[in-house]
Amino acid sequence: MAIGVTVNILTVVVGGILGAVAGKRMSQEFAGKLTLVFGVCAMGMGISSLIQMENMPAVILAIVAGSSVGLACHVGEWMQKGGALMQKPIAGLMANANEGSGGLSQEESLSMLVTAVVLFCASGTGIYGCLDAGMTGDSTILLSKSILDLFTAAVFACSLGAVVSLVAVPQAVIYVSLFYGAKLILPLTTPVMVADFKACGGFLLIATGMRMAKIQDFPVADMLPAMVLAMPLSALWTGWVMPLL
Numbered sequence: 001m002a003i004g005v006t007v008n009i010l011t012v013v014v015g016g017i018l019g020a021v022a023g024k025r026m027s028q029e030f031a032g033k034l035t036l037v038f039g040v041c042a043m044g045m046g047i048s049s050l051i052q053m054e055n056m057p058a059v060i061l062a063i064v065a066g067s068s069v070g071l072a073c074h075v076g077e078w079m080q081k082g083g084a085l086m087q088k089p090i091a092g093l094m095a096n097a098n099e100g101s102g103g104l105s106q107e108e109s110l111s112m113l114v115t116a117v118v119l120f121c122a123s124g125t126g127i128y129g130c131l132d133a134g135m136t137g138d139s140t141i142l143l144s145k146s147i148l149d150l151f152t153a154a155v156f157a158c159s160l161g162a163v164v165s166l167v168a169v170p171q172a173v174i175y176v177s178l179f180y181g182a183k184l185i186l187p188l189t190t191p192v193m194v195a196d197f198k199a200c201g202g203f204l205l206i207a208t209g210m211r212m213a214k215i216q217d218f219p220v221a222d223m224l225p226a227m228v229l230a231m232p233l234s235a236l237w238t239g240w241v242m243p244l245l
């Protein structure tokens with residue numbers, strides 16, 4: 001059962017509503033410092049996943065090769081474009097989408113809404129969390145992410161209003177698809193492959209945390225193809241390289 005997925009989606013809805021009610025009561029300074037705390041939490045989640053790594057060379061190769069593919073194919077740019085496309089019907093559902101925007105212009109509001117769509121629907125943490133929950137049944141990453149998303153959605157809603165809650169609609173479609181798609185992959189995996197997959201996701205979580213804490217602007221979206229390569233390279237290393245060493 002997709003408990004982690006369900007909880008994560010609901011936290012975006014609830015956070016959006018709470019933020020809309022709170023309005024201007026949350027200062028920009030408070031929101032900024034809270035984001036730094038989110039970054040530290042994400043890095044902690046990543047470190048806990050790294051501990052499970054079995055084949056470090058295979059995981060490092062997956063990160064480097066996957067990131068190279070992502071950068072060459074401009075995955076981050078395509079995700080931004082996808083977020084812009086999802087933003088249009090969301091904004092259209094609410095005629096007063098700019099209401100409660102705290103003095104933001106229409107252009108600024110739409111830009112912030114695109115950021116929210118990409119963050120909640122296509123973040124490395126969310127994609128990894130859904131795949132992990134689908135393959136292993138462990139919703140720890142998604143439940144931890146849900147706590148962060150509750151407050152993040154509230155921060156966005158303080159500027160954009162309740163329209164942020166509607167981001168949960170495309171998020172539900174994407175996360176449910178990833179969750180049940182991962183279940184189809186599970187029979188083809190081994191415990192070692194899953195452990196290396198988790199470690200690969202851990203690297204992405206650390207990169208996400210550093211980006212949120214404004215330490216370094218890692219191209220997290222462009223690093224996502226590494227998740228696809230992690231398990232095949234782990235199997236290749238275990239079955240072909242290790243016997244030769």
